[in-house]
Amino acid sequence: SQQGEEDPQALSIQEGENATMNCSYKTSINNLQWYRQNSGRGLVHLILIRSNEREKHSGRLRVTLDTSKKSSSLLITASRAADTASYFCATGSGGSNYKLTFGKGTLLTVNP
Amino acid sequence: ETGVTQTPRHLVMGMTNKKSLKCEQHLGHNAMYWYKQSAKKPLELMFVYNFKEQTENNSVPSRFSPECPNSSHLFLHLHTLQPEDSALYLCASSQDQGRLMTQYFGPGTRLTVL
Numbered sequence: 704s705q706q707g708e709e710d711p712q713a714l715s716i717q718e719g720e721n722a723t724m725n726c727s728y729k730t731s732i733n734n735l736q737w738y739r740q741n742s743g744r745g746l747v748h749l750i751l752i753r754s755n756e757r758e759k760h761s762g763r764l765r766v767t768l769d770t771s772k773k774s775s776s777l778l779i780t781a782s783r784a785a786d787t788a789s790y791f792c793a794t795g796s797g798g799s800n801y802k803l804t805f806g807k808g809t810l811l812t813v814n815p
Numbered sequence: 816e817t818g819v820t821q822t823p824r825h826l827v828m829g830m831t832n833k834k835s836l837k838c839e840q841h842l843g844h845n846a847m848y849w850y851k852q853s854a855k856k857p858l859e860l861m862f863v864y865n866f867k868e869q870t871e872n873n874s875v876p877s878r879f880s881p882e883c884p885n886s887s888h889l890f891l892h893l894h895t896l897q898p899e900d901s902a903l904y905l906c907a908s909s910q911d912q913g914r915l916m917t918q919y920f921g922p923g924t925r926l927t928v929l
Contacts (some may be wrong), residue, residue: 705858743923744922744923745817745921745923746858746924804857
């Protein structure tokens with residue numbers, strides 16, 4: 704069954720505004736990762752947050768994790784037109800044969 | 816560039832054709848992955864190889880046949896595909912299959928089955 708599920712499915716904002724995307728998941732995880740995909744291209748890793756962490760920052764990105772609610776959020780501050788892409792959360796599970804399960808993604812459009 | 820290359824970038828094939836997708840990583844990683852990305856669906860993990868051994872086959876139909884001759888190369892051999900197999904096929908690699916590994920993706924092969 705699908706693990707991570709992003710919300711909203713699509714988000715359109717103006718340049719300079721903040722964008723917030725949410726991810727909910729169903730089972731216990733080792734960590735949660737966010738990836739970005741430009742149209743028709745491969746995914747690019749943005750940030751990883753471990754299950755014992757609550758918040759993490761990387762540049763204009765801020766990720767939170769609430770394991771009690773099984774949810775995570777990705778905040779992009781001061782958005783730019785170049786941030787236009789699909790954003791996916793991926794939950795990691797498993798021990799020696801660890802694997803990621805991806806959601807359907809949030810399509811973010813930043814209008815100049 | 817992520818250090819993972821895929822060829823071809825686009826492929827159109829008939830249902831009776833046989834073709835192969837190629838993935839190469841230049842990152843010194845030991846784990847490689849094939850994913851299928853269809854419109855409106857989550858990214859689906861197909862196969863995982865760790866140190867050249869297959870560790871995951873996610874109930875993929877036998878018309879998809881993976882091959883991993885070494886840790887740097889991964890192939891996906893295709894034969895007698897169906898139109899619903901049309902999708903973006905993504906290859907990824909990671910240092911190994913450990914819990915904190917992030918994956919590096921190639922640009923994908925856009926496959927169209929006629």
